[in-house]
Amino acid sequence: xxxxxxxxxxxxxxxxxxxxxxxxxxxxxxxxxxxxxxxxxxxxxxxxxxxxxxxxxxxxxxxxxxxxxxxxxxxxxxxxxxxxxxxxxxxxxxxxxxxxxxxxxxxxxxxxxxxxxxxxxxxxxxxxxxxxxxxxxxxxxxxxxxxxxxxxxxxxxxxxxxxxxxxxxxxxxxxxxxxxxxxxxxxxxxxxxxxxxxxxxxxxxxxxxxxxxxxxxxxxxxxxxxxxxxxxxxxxxxxxxxxxxxxxxx
Amino acid sequence: xxxxxxxxxxxxxxxxxxxxxxxxxxxxxxxxxxxxxxxxxxxxxxxxxxxxxxxxxxxxxxxxxxxxxxxxxxxxxxxxxxxxxxxxxxxxxxxxxxxxxxxxxxxxxxxxxxxxxxxxxxxxxxxxxxxxxxxxxxxxxxxxxxxxxxxxxxxxxxxxxxxxxxxxxxxxxxxxxxxxxxxxxxxxxxxxxxxxxxxxxxxxxxxxxxxxxxxxxxxxxxxxxxxxxxxxxxxxxxxxxxxxxxxxxxxxxxxxxxxxxxxxxxxxxxxxxxxxxxxxxxxxxxxxxxxxxxxxxxxxxxxxxxxxxxxxxxxxxxxxx
Numbered sequence: 001x002x003x004x005x006x007x008x009x010x011x012x013x014x015x016x017x018x019x020x021x022x023x024x025x026x027x028x029x030x031x032x033x034x035x036x037x038x039x040x041x042x043x044x045x046x047x048x049x050x051x052x053x054x055x056x057x058x059x060x061x062x063x064x065x066x067x068x069x070x071x072x073x074x075x076x077x078x079x080x081x082x083x084x085x086x087x088x089x090x091x092x093x094x095x096x097x098x099x100x101x102x103x104x105x106x107x108x109x110x111x112x113x114x115x116x117x118x119x120x121x122x123x124x125x126x127x128x129x130x131x132x133x134x135x136x137x138x139x140x141x142x143x144x145x146x147x148x149x150x151x152x153x154x155x156x157x158x159x160x161x162x163x164x165x166x167x168x169x170x171x172x173x174x175x176x177x178x179x180x181x182x183x184x185x186x187x188x189x190x191x192x193x194x195x196x197x198x199x200x201x202x203x204x205x206x207x208x209x210x211x212x213x214x215x216x217x218x219x220x221x222x223x224x225x226x227x228x229x230x231x232x233x234x235x236x237x238x239x240x241x242x243x244x245x246x247x248x249x250x
Numbered sequence: 251x252x253x254x255x256x257x258x259x260x261x262x263x264x265x266x267x268x269x270x271x272x273x274x275x276x277x278x279x280x281x282x283x284x285x286x287x288x289x290x291x292x293x294x295x296x297x298x299x300x301x302x303x304x305x306x307x308x309x310x311x312x313x314x315x316x317x318x319x320x321x322x323x324x325x326x327x328x329x330x331x332x333x334x335x336x337x338x339x340x341x342x343x344x345x346x347x348x349x350x351x352x353x354x355x356x357x358x359x360x361x362x363x364x365x366x367x368x369x370x371x372x373x374x375x376x377x378x379x380x381x382x383x384x385x386x387x388x389x390x391x392x393x394x395x396x397x398x399x400x401x402x403x404x405x406x407x408x409x410x411x412x413x414x415x416x417x418x419x420x421x422x423x424x425x426x427x428x429x430x431x432x433x434x435x436x437x438x439x440x441x442x443x444x445x446x447x448x449x450x451x452x453x454x455x456x457x458x459x460x461x462x463x464x465x466x467x468x469x470x471x472x473x474x475x476x477x478x479x480x481x482x483x484x485x486x487x488x489x490x491x492x493x494x495x496x497x498x499x500x501x502x503x504x505x506x507x508x509x510x511x512x513x514x515x516x517x518x519x520x521x522x523x524x525x526x527x528x529x530x531x532x533x534x535x536x537x538x539x540x541x542x543x544x545x546x547x548x549x550x551x552x553x554x555x556x557x558x559x560x561x562x563x564x565x566x567x568x569x570x571x
Contacts, residue, residue, distance in 0.1 A: 003351060013339070013343070090332075090335075090336075091330060091331075091332040091334045092336055094295075094328075094330040095395070098298040098323060099323060099348070099351045100320045100323040100352060100353055101320075101351055247302065248301065
Protein backbone atom coordinates (compact mmCIF):
# COMPACT_ATOMS: atom_id res chain seq x y z
CA UNK A 1 0.00 0.00 0.00
CA UNK A 2 2.85 2.33 0.82
CA UNK A 3 4.27 1.67 -2.67
CA UNK A 4 0.90 2.48 -4.26
CA UNK A 5 0.81 5.76 -2.37
CA UNK A 6 4.40 6.53 -3.34
CA UNK A 7 3.51 6.22 -7.03
CA UNK A 8 0.21 8.09 -6.56
CA UNK A 9 2.00 10.89 -4.77
CA UNK A 10 4.59 11.14 -7.54
CA UNK A 11 1.87 11.22 -10.20
CA UNK A 12 -0.10 13.92 -8.45
CA UNK A 13 3.04 15.94 -7.88
CA UNK A 14 4.04 15.76 -11.50
CA UNK A 15 0.58 16.97 -12.58
CA UNK A 16 1.10 20.05 -10.47
CA UNK A 17 4.72 20.49 -11.57
CA UNK A 18 3.55 20.69 -15.18
CA UNK A 19 0.89 23.03 -16.57
CA UNK A 20 -1.57 20.14 -16.97
CA UNK A 21 -3.13 20.39 -13.51
CA UNK A 22 -3.65 24.14 -13.85
CA UNK A 23 -5.14 23.87 -17.32
CA UNK A 24 -7.48 21.12 -16.16
CA UNK A 25 -8.55 22.98 -13.02
CA UNK A 26 -8.84 26.31 -14.83
CA UNK A 27 -10.83 24.90 -17.72
CA UNK A 28 -13.18 23.12 -15.34
CA UNK A 29 -13.63 26.20 -13.15
CA UNK A 30 -14.45 28.32 -16.18
CA UNK A 31 -16.85 25.91 -17.87
CA UNK A 32 -18.52 24.77 -14.68
CA UNK A 33 -18.94 28.38 -13.58
CA UNK A 34 -20.54 29.22 -16.90
CA UNK A 35 -22.93 26.27 -16.79
CA UNK A 36 -23.87 27.09 -13.24
CA UNK A 37 -24.46 30.76 -14.02
CA UNK A 38 -26.56 30.16 -17.13
CA UNK A 39 -28.68 27.50 -15.49
CA UNK A 40 -29.10 29.70 -12.45
CA UNK A 41 -30.45 32.51 -14.66
CA UNK A 42 -32.83 30.07 -16.27
CA UNK A 43 -33.91 28.71 -12.90
CA UNK A 44 -34.45 32.24 -11.63
CA UNK A 45 -36.70 33.13 -14.53
CA UNK A 46 -38.79 30.00 -13.95
CA UNK A 47 -39.15 31.02 -10.31
CA UNK A 48 -40.27 34.55 -11.26
CA UNK A 49 -42.88 33.25 -13.68
CA UNK A 50 -44.45 31.28 -10.91
CA UNK A 51 -46.17 28.18 -12.21
CA UNK A 52 -45.60 24.79 -10.59
CA UNK A 53 -43.44 24.80 -7.49
CA UNK A 54 -39.78 24.97 -8.40
CA UNK A 55 -37.43 22.36 -6.98
CA UNK A 56 -33.82 23.41 -6.60
CA UNK A 57 -32.55 19.81 -6.76
CA UNK A 58 -34.48 18.87 -9.87
CA UNK A 59 -34.23 22.12 -11.74
CA UNK A 60 -30.83 23.48 -10.83
CA UNK A 61 -28.40 21.02 -9.27
CA UNK A 62 -29.21 18.03 -11.45
CA UNK A 63 -29.00 19.83 -14.82
CA UNK A 64 -25.81 21.60 -13.76
CA UNK A 65 -24.08 18.32 -12.98
CA UNK A 66 -25.39 16.51 -16.04
CA UNK A 67 -24.09 19.33 -18.19
CA UNK A 68 -20.82 19.44 -16.31
CA UNK A 69 -20.05 15.82 -17.15
CA UNK A 70 -19.36 16.90 -20.71
CA UNK A 71 -16.32 18.78 -19.35
CA UNK A 72 -14.86 15.42 -18.23
CA UNK A 73 -14.91 14.33 -21.84
CA UNK A 74 -12.40 17.02 -22.68
CA UNK A 75 -10.20 17.19 -19.60
CA UNK A 76 -9.78 13.54 -18.61
CA UNK A 77 -7.89 12.56 -21.77
CA UNK A 78 -5.43 15.34 -20.88
CA UNK A 79 -5.02 13.84 -17.42
CA UNK A 80 -4.48 10.25 -18.49
CA UNK A 81 -2.70 10.57 -21.83
CA UNK A 82 0.74 10.99 -20.30
CA UNK A 83 0.51 8.37 -17.54
CA UNK A 84 2.22 5.54 -19.44
CA UNK A 85 3.08 7.11 -22.79
CA UNK A 86 5.40 9.65 -21.18
CA UNK A 87 7.14 7.07 -18.97
CA UNK A 88 7.78 4.88 -21.97
CA UNK A 89 9.08 7.71 -24.11
CA UNK A 90 11.43 9.13 -21.50
CA UNK A 91 12.71 5.75 -20.30
CA UNK A 92 11.46 6.15 -16.72
CA UNK A 93 9.37 3.04 -17.28
CA UNK A 94 12.67 1.21 -16.81
CA UNK A 95 12.99 2.75 -13.35
CA UNK A 96 9.49 1.70 -12.28
CA UNK A 97 9.70 -1.80 -13.74
CA UNK A 98 13.09 -2.53 -12.17
CA UNK A 99 12.15 -1.11 -8.76
CA UNK A 100 10.80 -3.57 -6.20
CA UNK A 101 7.20 -2.78 -7.16
CA UNK A 102 4.55 -5.04 -8.63
CA UNK A 103 2.80 -4.01 -11.84
CA UNK A 104 -0.44 -3.77 -9.89
CA UNK A 105 1.08 -1.30 -7.42
CA UNK A 106 2.23 0.89 -10.30
CA UNK A 107 -1.16 0.76 -12.00
CA UNK A 108 -3.11 1.49 -8.83
CA UNK A 109 -0.70 4.30 -7.98
CA UNK A 110 -1.24 5.88 -11.37
CA UNK A 111 -5.00 5.38 -11.08
CA UNK A 112 -5.12 7.03 -7.67
CA UNK A 113 -2.88 9.86 -8.84
CA UNK A 114 -5.17 10.67 -11.76
CA UNK A 115 -8.23 10.28 -9.54
CA UNK A 116 -6.62 12.69 -7.10
CA UNK A 117 -6.50 15.37 -9.77
CA UNK A 118 -10.04 14.50 -10.89
CA UNK A 119 -11.39 14.79 -7.35
CA UNK A 120 -9.61 18.11 -6.76
CA UNK A 121 -11.23 19.34 -9.95
CA UNK A 122 -14.62 18.16 -8.76
CA UNK A 123 -13.97 19.82 -5.41
CA UNK A 124 -14.04 23.21 -7.14
CA UNK A 125 -17.79 22.72 -7.66
CA UNK A 126 -18.27 22.64 -3.88
CA UNK A 127 -18.00 26.44 -3.97
CA UNK A 128 -21.12 26.72 -6.14
CA UNK A 129 -22.88 24.07 -4.08
CA UNK A 130 -22.03 26.09 -0.99
CA UNK A 131 -23.81 29.11 -2.47
CA UNK A 132 -26.87 27.01 -3.30
CA UNK A 133 -27.03 25.62 0.23
CA UNK A 134 -26.48 29.07 1.70
CA UNK A 135 -29.22 30.80 -0.30
CA UNK A 136 -31.54 27.89 -0.92
CA UNK A 137 -32.74 24.81 0.82
CA UNK A 138 -31.95 21.75 -1.34
CA UNK A 139 -31.99 18.14 -0.25
CA UNK A 140 -28.57 16.83 0.77
CA UNK A 141 -28.81 13.17 -0.28
CA UNK A 142 -29.16 13.67 -4.05
CA UNK A 143 -26.11 15.94 -3.98
CA UNK A 144 -24.06 13.34 -2.12
CA UNK A 145 -25.10 10.51 -4.46
CA UNK A 146 -24.40 12.71 -7.47
CA UNK A 147 -20.84 13.25 -6.30
CA UNK A 148 -20.49 9.50 -5.73
CA UNK A 149 -21.77 8.80 -9.24
CA UNK A 150 -19.46 11.39 -10.75
CA UNK A 151 -16.43 9.89 -8.99
CA UNK A 152 -17.35 6.41 -10.24
CA UNK A 153 -17.87 7.72 -13.74
CA UNK A 154 -14.54 9.55 -13.63
CA UNK A 155 -12.93 6.30 -12.47
CA UNK A 156 -14.20 4.57 -15.62
CA UNK A 157 -12.72 7.26 -17.81
CA UNK A 158 -9.42 7.20 -15.93
CA UNK A 159 -9.05 3.41 -16.11
CA UNK A 160 -9.83 3.48 -19.82
CA UNK A 161 -7.41 6.38 -20.30
CA UNK A 162 -4.64 4.45 -18.50
CA UNK A 163 -5.23 1.48 -20.77
CA UNK A 164 -4.99 3.57 -23.93
CA UNK A 165 -1.92 5.41 -22.66
CA UNK A 166 -0.22 2.08 -21.94
CA UNK A 167 -0.62 1.09 -25.58
CA UNK A 168 1.45 3.88 -27.08
CA UNK A 169 4.60 5.94 -26.60
CA UNK A 170 2.97 9.01 -28.07
CA UNK A 171 0.97 11.26 -25.75
CA UNK A 172 -0.98 12.91 -28.56
CA UNK A 173 -2.04 9.55 -29.95
CA UNK A 174 -3.07 8.48 -26.45
CA UNK A 175 -5.01 11.70 -25.87
CA UNK A 176 -6.89 11.63 -29.17
CA UNK A 177 -7.70 7.92 -28.95
CA UNK A 178 -8.95 8.36 -25.40
CA UNK A 179 -11.14 11.28 -26.40
CA UNK A 180 -12.53 9.27 -29.31
CA UNK A 181 -13.40 6.26 -27.16
CA UNK A 182 -14.93 8.45 -24.43
CA UNK A 183 -17.07 10.25 -27.00
CA UNK A 184 -18.23 6.96 -28.48
CA UNK A 185 -19.26 5.64 -25.05
CA UNK A 186 -21.04 8.93 -24.51
CA UNK A 187 -23.21 8.85 -27.61
CA UNK A 188 -23.58 5.13 -28.11
CA UNK A 189 -27.21 5.05 -26.95
CA UNK A 190 -28.31 7.76 -29.38
CA UNK A 191 -29.10 5.04 -31.88
CA UNK A 192 -30.74 2.88 -29.22
CA UNK A 193 -34.27 3.95 -30.16
CA UNK A 194 -33.70 2.73 -33.72
CA UNK A 195 -32.35 -0.66 -32.71
CA UNK A 196 -34.19 -3.86 -31.89
CA UNK A 197 -35.20 -4.53 -28.28
CA UNK A 198 -32.14 -6.63 -27.37
CA UNK A 199 -29.70 -4.28 -29.05
CA UNK A 200 -31.43 -1.35 -27.43
CA UNK A 201 -30.85 -2.79 -23.97
CA UNK A 202 -27.21 -3.52 -24.77
CA UNK A 203 -26.57 -0.03 -26.14
CA UNK A 204 -28.24 1.64 -23.20
CA UNK A 205 -26.29 -0.53 -20.82
CA UNK A 206 -22.99 0.38 -22.47
CA UNK A 207 -23.64 4.09 -22.35
CA UNK A 208 -21.51 5.51 -19.61
CA UNK A 209 -23.79 8.51 -19.02
CA UNK A 210 -27.00 6.53 -18.76
CA UNK A 211 -25.86 4.95 -15.52
CA UNK A 212 -25.35 8.34 -13.90
CA UNK A 213 -29.01 9.34 -14.12
CA UNK A 214 -30.19 7.48 -11.03
CA UNK A 215 -27.33 8.85 -8.94
CA UNK A 216 -28.41 12.43 -9.74
CA UNK A 217 -31.87 11.59 -8.50
CA UNK A 218 -30.51 10.48 -5.16
CA UNK A 219 -30.77 6.77 -5.88
CA UNK A 220 -27.86 4.37 -5.36
CA UNK A 221 -28.80 1.39 -7.49
CA UNK A 222 -26.38 -1.55 -7.17
CA UNK A 223 -26.89 -2.21 -10.89
CA UNK A 224 -25.10 1.02 -11.71
CA UNK A 225 -22.49 0.63 -9.00
CA UNK A 226 -21.68 -2.81 -10.37
CA UNK A 227 -21.45 -1.40 -13.89
CA UNK A 228 -19.00 1.32 -12.90
CA UNK A 229 -16.90 -0.82 -10.57
CA UNK A 230 -16.60 -3.66 -13.08
CA UNK A 231 -15.77 -1.15 -15.83
CA UNK A 232 -12.93 0.26 -13.69
CA UNK A 233 -11.65 -3.19 -12.71
CA UNK A 234 -11.70 -4.42 -16.29
CA UNK A 235 -9.88 -1.31 -17.50
CA UNK A 236 -7.15 -1.73 -14.88
CA UNK A 237 -6.91 -5.45 -15.62
CA UNK A 238 -6.38 -4.80 -19.32
CA UNK A 239 -3.78 -2.15 -18.47
CA UNK A 240 -1.91 -4.76 -16.43
CA UNK A 241 -2.02 -7.17 -19.38
CA UNK A 242 -0.83 -4.44 -21.72
CA UNK A 243 2.14 -3.54 -19.49
CA UNK A 244 3.05 -7.21 -19.22
CA UNK A 245 2.89 -7.69 -22.99
CA UNK A 246 5.12 -4.67 -23.43
CA UNK A 247 7.69 -6.38 -21.23
CA UNK A 248 7.84 -9.42 -23.45
CA UNK A 249 8.08 -7.37 -26.58
CA UNK A 250 10.74 -5.19 -25.00
CA UNK B 251 26.26 -13.38 -6.67
CA UNK B 252 24.94 -13.33 -10.24
CA UNK B 253 24.35 -16.53 -12.15
CA UNK B 254 23.22 -16.49 -15.74
CA UNK B 255 22.45 -19.84 -17.33
CA UNK B 256 21.76 -20.38 -21.01
CA UNK B 257 20.00 -17.10 -21.38
CA UNK B 258 18.26 -16.57 -24.70
CA UNK B 259 16.10 -13.63 -25.71
CA UNK B 260 14.28 -13.44 -29.00
CA UNK B 261 12.29 -10.54 -30.37
CA UNK B 262 10.11 -12.28 -32.93
CA UNK B 263 12.48 -13.92 -35.40
CA UNK B 264 15.47 -11.87 -34.18
CA UNK B 265 17.69 -13.43 -31.53
CA UNK B 266 19.21 -10.66 -29.42
CA UNK B 267 20.89 -12.88 -26.86
CA UNK B 268 21.79 -16.45 -27.67
CA UNK B 269 22.60 -19.00 -24.95
CA UNK B 270 24.62 -16.69 -22.73
CA UNK B 271 26.01 -18.10 -19.49
CA UNK B 272 28.34 -16.52 -16.96
CA UNK B 273 28.67 -15.95 -13.24
CA UNK B 274 29.87 -13.02 -11.21
CA UNK B 275 31.40 -13.52 -7.78
CA UNK B 276 30.63 -11.34 -4.81
CA UNK B 277 32.63 -8.12 -4.77
CA UNK B 278 33.79 -8.48 -8.35
CA UNK B 279 33.61 -5.95 -11.18
CA UNK B 280 32.61 -7.60 -14.40
CA UNK B 281 32.97 -5.75 -17.68
CA UNK B 282 30.50 -6.45 -20.40
CA UNK B 283 32.11 -5.69 -23.70
CA UNK B 284 30.72 -5.84 -27.19
CA UNK B 285 29.93 -3.81 -30.27
CA UNK B 286 26.66 -1.92 -30.47
CA UNK B 287 23.71 -4.28 -30.81
CA UNK B 288 25.62 -7.24 -29.37
CA UNK B 289 23.00 -7.88 -26.70
CA UNK B 290 24.58 -6.13 -23.71
CA UNK B 291 21.56 -4.01 -22.86
CA UNK B 292 19.16 -6.89 -23.38
CA UNK B 293 21.16 -9.12 -21.01
CA UNK B 294 21.18 -6.35 -18.41
CA UNK B 295 17.46 -5.79 -18.80
CA UNK B 296 16.84 -9.46 -18.13
CA UNK B 297 19.10 -9.35 -15.06
CA UNK B 298 17.22 -6.38 -13.64
CA UNK B 299 13.83 -7.97 -14.21
CA UNK B 300 12.78 -5.36 -16.76
CA UNK B 301 11.98 -8.06 -19.26
CA UNK B 302 11.75 -11.83 -19.06
CA UNK B 303 14.10 -14.09 -21.02
CA UNK B 304 12.74 -16.36 -23.73
CA UNK B 305 14.81 -19.25 -22.37
CA UNK B 306 17.27 -19.78 -19.56
CA UNK B 307 17.49 -18.45 -16.04
CA UNK B 308 19.16 -15.64 -14.22
CA UNK B 309 19.69 -15.39 -10.48
CA UNK B 310 20.70 -12.27 -8.61
CA UNK B 311 21.87 -12.58 -5.00
CA UNK B 312 20.34 -16.06 -4.98
CA UNK B 313 16.91 -14.97 -6.21
CA UNK B 314 15.52 -15.93 -9.58
CA UNK B 315 14.64 -12.76 -11.47
CA UNK B 316 11.43 -14.30 -12.82
CA UNK B 317 10.19 -16.33 -9.84
CA UNK B 318 11.15 -13.91 -7.06
CA UNK B 319 11.36 -10.59 -8.89
CA UNK B 320 10.69 -8.35 -5.88
CA UNK B 321 13.44 -9.96 -3.78
CA UNK B 322 15.90 -9.78 -6.67
CA UNK B 323 15.01 -6.17 -7.50
CA UNK B 324 15.35 -5.13 -3.87
CA UNK B 325 19.02 -6.15 -4.07
CA UNK B 326 19.79 -4.58 -7.42
CA UNK B 327 20.68 -1.03 -8.39
CA UNK B 328 20.33 -0.34 -12.07
CA UNK B 329 21.50 2.49 -14.27
CA UNK B 330 19.87 2.06 -17.69
CA UNK B 331 21.40 3.30 -20.92
CA UNK B 332 19.32 6.49 -20.73
CA UNK B 333 19.19 7.74 -17.14
CA UNK B 334 15.52 7.36 -16.13
CA UNK B 335 14.85 10.88 -14.87
CA UNK B 336 11.57 12.70 -14.37
CA UNK B 337 12.32 15.98 -16.09
CA UNK B 338 9.84 18.02 -14.05
CA UNK B 339 11.21 16.94 -10.65
CA UNK B 340 14.16 18.42 -8.83
CA UNK B 341 17.13 16.14 -8.27
CA UNK B 342 16.35 15.88 -4.56
CA UNK B 343 12.64 15.13 -5.11
CA UNK B 344 13.52 12.59 -7.76
CA UNK B 345 15.99 10.76 -5.56
CA UNK B 346 13.60 10.87 -2.62
CA UNK B 347 10.90 9.26 -4.74
CA UNK B 348 13.37 6.60 -5.94
CA UNK B 349 14.40 5.89 -2.33
CA UNK B 350 10.75 5.53 -1.38
CA UNK B 351 9.89 2.99 -4.09
CA UNK B 352 13.10 1.11 -3.35
CA UNK B 353 11.84 0.61 0.18
CA UNK B 354 14.22 2.95 2.03
CA UNK B 355 12.50 3.80 5.32
CA UNK B 356 11.13 7.29 5.92
CA UNK B 357 13.70 8.10 8.60
CA UNK B 358 16.69 7.12 6.48
CA UNK B 359 15.59 8.64 3.20
CA UNK B 360 17.03 12.14 3.52
CA UNK B 361 20.40 10.83 4.71
CA UNK B 362 20.62 8.25 1.93
CA UNK B 363 19.71 10.80 -0.70
CA UNK B 364 22.37 13.18 0.57
CA UNK B 365 24.98 10.44 0.74
CA UNK B 366 24.25 9.31 -2.83
CA UNK B 367 24.42 12.91 -4.07
CA UNK B 368 27.76 13.41 -2.33
CA UNK B 369 29.22 10.24 -3.76
CA UNK B 370 28.24 11.05 -7.31
CA UNK B 371 29.04 14.77 -6.92
CA UNK B 372 25.63 16.12 -7.84
CA UNK B 373 24.84 17.79 -4.51
CA UNK B 374 25.34 21.26 -6.03
CA UNK B 375 22.41 20.57 -8.38
CA UNK B 376 20.07 19.20 -5.69
CA UNK B 377 17.36 21.82 -6.24
CA UNK B 378 17.69 21.93 -10.03
CA UNK B 379 15.07 20.28 -12.24
CA UNK B 380 16.31 17.06 -13.80
CA UNK B 381 15.25 18.28 -17.24
CA UNK B 382 17.63 21.23 -17.00
CA UNK B 383 20.74 19.19 -16.23
CA UNK B 384 23.64 18.61 -18.62
CA UNK B 385 24.29 15.12 -19.96
CA UNK B 386 27.08 14.52 -17.45
CA UNK B 387 24.89 15.46 -14.50
CA UNK B 388 21.98 13.37 -15.76
CA UNK B 389 24.25 10.38 -16.00
CA UNK B 390 25.48 10.91 -12.45
CA UNK B 391 22.01 11.49 -11.03
CA UNK B 392 21.11 8.17 -12.68
CA UNK B 393 24.07 6.59 -10.92
CA UNK B 394 23.04 8.17 -7.60
CA UNK B 395 19.62 6.59 -8.09
CA UNK B 396 21.22 3.16 -8.54
CA UNK B 397 23.26 3.56 -5.33
CA UNK B 398 20.39 4.80 -3.14
CA UNK B 399 19.31 1.60 -1.49
CA UNK B 400 22.93 0.47 -1.07
CA UNK B 401 22.21 -2.66 -3.14
CA UNK B 402 24.38 -5.75 -3.20
CA UNK B 403 24.40 -5.81 -6.98
CA UNK B 404 24.92 -2.85 -9.30
CA UNK B 405 24.13 -3.13 -12.96
CA UNK B 406 25.43 -0.16 -14.91
CA UNK B 407 24.74 0.22 -18.60
CA UNK B 408 27.50 2.47 -19.96
CA UNK B 409 28.03 4.44 -16.76
CA UNK B 410 30.58 6.83 -18.26
CA UNK B 411 28.69 7.70 -21.46
CA UNK B 412 28.40 11.45 -21.90
CA UNK B 413 30.86 12.39 -19.17
CA UNK B 414 33.89 14.62 -19.68
CA UNK B 415 37.38 13.14 -19.11
CA UNK B 416 37.60 14.37 -15.52
CA UNK B 417 34.19 13.00 -14.64
CA UNK B 418 35.07 9.70 -16.33
CA UNK B 419 38.09 9.32 -14.08
CA UNK B 420 36.01 10.19 -10.99
CA UNK B 421 33.28 7.77 -11.96
CA UNK B 422 35.73 4.93 -12.59
CA UNK B 423 37.28 5.61 -9.22
CA UNK B 424 33.84 5.52 -7.62
CA UNK B 425 33.03 2.21 -9.30
CA UNK B 426 36.31 0.73 -8.09
CA UNK B 427 35.53 1.90 -4.56
CA UNK B 428 32.14 0.26 -4.77
CA UNK B 429 33.56 -3.16 -5.61
CA UNK B 430 34.16 -5.32 -2.59
CA UNK B 431 30.94 -4.40 -0.82
CA UNK B 432 29.01 -4.47 -4.05
CA UNK B 433 29.07 -6.71 -7.06
CA UNK B 434 29.23 -4.63 -10.21
CA UNK B 435 28.36 -5.47 -13.80
CA UNK B 436 29.09 -2.67 -16.21
CA UNK B 437 28.82 -2.49 -19.95
CA UNK B 438 30.89 -0.30 -22.15
CA UNK B 439 32.47 -0.11 -25.53
CA UNK B 440 35.38 1.94 -24.28
CA UNK B 441 38.18 -0.61 -24.03
CA UNK B 442 40.66 1.10 -21.72
CA UNK B 443 37.79 1.44 -19.26
CA UNK B 444 37.56 -2.32 -19.01
CA UNK B 445 41.27 -2.89 -18.50
CA UNK B 446 41.30 -0.13 -15.87
CA UNK B 447 38.25 -1.00 -13.83
CA UNK B 448 37.22 -4.59 -14.38
CA UNK B 449 38.57 -7.76 -12.86
CA UNK B 450 36.89 -9.92 -15.43
CA UNK B 451 35.55 -9.37 -18.93
CA UNK B 452 32.75 -10.97 -20.86
CA UNK B 453 33.04 -10.27 -24.56
CA UNK B 454 29.77 -10.66 -26.35
CA UNK B 455 29.14 -10.47 -30.07
CA UNK B 456 25.90 -10.97 -31.99
CA UNK B 457 24.24 -12.26 -28.84
CA UNK B 458 26.88 -14.88 -28.07
CA UNK B 459 29.62 -14.91 -25.48
CA UNK B 460 32.93 -15.17 -27.30
CA UNK B 461 35.26 -14.91 -24.31
CA UNK B 462 35.20 -14.70 -20.51
CA UNK B 463 38.47 -13.99 -18.70
CA UNK B 464 40.56 -11.37 -16.93
CA UNK B 465 41.74 -8.56 -19.19
CA UNK B 466 45.37 -9.72 -18.73
CA UNK B 467 44.70 -13.32 -19.57
CA UNK B 468 42.65 -12.35 -22.57
CA UNK B 469 45.46 -10.34 -24.04
CA UNK B 470 48.11 -13.01 -23.52
CA UNK B 471 45.88 -15.99 -24.20
CA UNK B 472 44.98 -14.91 -27.64
CA UNK B 473 48.58 -15.01 -28.75
CA UNK B 474 48.75 -18.59 -27.53
CA UNK B 475 52.29 -18.16 -26.24
CA UNK B 476 54.42 -15.47 -24.68
CA UNK B 477 56.26 -13.44 -27.26
CA UNK B 478 59.23 -11.18 -26.80
CA UNK B 479 60.53 -8.56 -29.12
CA UNK B 480 64.31 -8.23 -29.29
CA UNK B 481 66.72 -6.03 -31.10
CA UNK B 482 70.25 -7.35 -31.16
CA UNK B 483 73.53 -6.21 -32.62
CA UNK B 484 74.90 -9.67 -33.38
CA UNK B 485 78.05 -8.40 -35.15
CA UNK B 486 77.30 -10.36 -38.30
CA UNK B 487 76.62 -13.69 -36.58
CA UNK B 488 73.33 -15.58 -36.90
CA UNK B 489 71.33 -14.47 -33.90
CA UNK B 490 68.24 -16.48 -34.79
CA UNK B 491 70.01 -19.81 -34.73
CA UNK B 492 71.77 -19.13 -31.41
CA UNK B 493 68.64 -17.94 -29.61
CA UNK B 494 66.48 -20.64 -31.15
CA UNK B 495 68.64 -23.26 -29.49
CA UNK B 496 67.96 -21.97 -25.98
CA UNK B 497 65.84 -23.98 -23.57
CA UNK B 498 62.20 -22.81 -23.46
CA UNK B 499 62.27 -21.06 -26.81
CA UNK B 500 59.68 -22.42 -29.20
CA UNK B 501 60.35 -20.28 -32.21
CA UNK B 502 62.34 -17.33 -33.51
CA UNK B 503 61.31 -15.10 -36.36
CA UNK B 504 63.57 -12.45 -37.82
CA UNK B 505 61.43 -9.49 -38.61
CA UNK B 506 64.01 -7.01 -39.82
CA UNK B 507 67.72 -6.76 -40.48
CA UNK B 508 68.93 -3.21 -40.81
CA UNK B 509 72.33 -1.53 -40.36
CA UNK B 510 73.76 -4.66 -38.74
CA UNK B 511 70.89 -4.80 -36.21
CA UNK B 512 68.59 -7.76 -36.14
CA UNK B 513 65.00 -7.45 -34.94
CA UNK B 514 63.52 -10.73 -33.75
CA UNK B 515 60.32 -12.10 -32.28
CA UNK B 516 61.02 -14.88 -29.83
CA UNK B 517 58.18 -17.14 -28.79
CA UNK B 518 58.41 -19.16 -25.62
CA UNK B 519 56.32 -21.64 -23.68
CA UNK B 520 53.38 -20.07 -21.90
CA UNK B 521 54.04 -19.15 -18.32
CA UNK B 522 57.79 -19.26 -18.65
CA UNK B 523 59.79 -16.07 -18.41
CA UNK B 524 62.97 -16.46 -20.48
CA UNK B 525 64.00 -12.83 -20.55
CA UNK B 526 67.06 -13.26 -18.34
CA UNK B 527 68.24 -16.34 -20.26
CA UNK B 528 67.94 -14.45 -23.52
CA UNK B 529 69.81 -11.46 -22.15
CA UNK B 530 72.54 -13.69 -20.72
CA UNK B 531 72.93 -15.51 -24.05
CA UNK B 532 73.22 -12.27 -26.00
CA UNK B 533 75.66 -10.68 -23.62
CA UNK B 534 77.63 -13.97 -23.32
CA UNK B 535 78.31 -13.89 -27.04
CA UNK B 536 79.57 -10.35 -26.75
CA UNK B 537 76.66 -8.96 -28.78
CA UNK B 538 74.81 -5.79 -28.07
CA UNK B 539 71.31 -6.04 -26.59
CA UNK B 540 69.45 -2.96 -27.67
CA UNK B 541 65.87 -3.88 -26.85
CA UNK B 542 63.99 -6.62 -25.08
CA UNK B 543 60.28 -6.31 -24.33
CA UNK B 544 57.25 -8.55 -24.06
CA UNK B 545 54.82 -8.35 -26.94
CA UNK B 546 51.19 -8.24 -25.97
CA UNK B 547 48.00 -7.81 -27.81
CA UNK B 548 46.16 -4.83 -26.54
CA UNK B 549 42.61 -5.46 -25.42
CA UNK B 550 41.63 -3.60 -28.53
CA UNK B 551 43.30 -6.22 -30.72
CA UNK B 552 41.64 -8.98 -28.73
CA UNK B 553 38.28 -7.33 -29.08
CA UNK B 554 38.64 -6.84 -32.80
CA UNK B 555 39.89 -10.37 -33.34
CA UNK B 556 37.03 -11.85 -31.39
CA UNK B 557 34.26 -9.72 -32.77
CA UNK B 558 35.23 -9.32 -36.41
CA UNK B 559 36.12 -12.92 -37.18
CA UNK B 560 32.83 -14.66 -37.87
CA UNK B 561 31.51 -17.81 -36.24
CA UNK B 562 34.89 -19.55 -35.91
CA UNK B 563 36.22 -16.99 -33.43
CA UNK B 564 35.29 -18.98 -30.30
CA UNK B 565 36.98 -22.06 -31.77
CA UNK B 566 40.23 -20.16 -32.31
CA UNK B 567 40.11 -18.94 -28.75
CA UNK B 568 39.74 -22.41 -27.32
CA UNK B 569 42.52 -23.79 -29.47
CA UNK B 570 44.83 -21.01 -28.49
CA UNK B 571 44.11 -21.61 -24.83
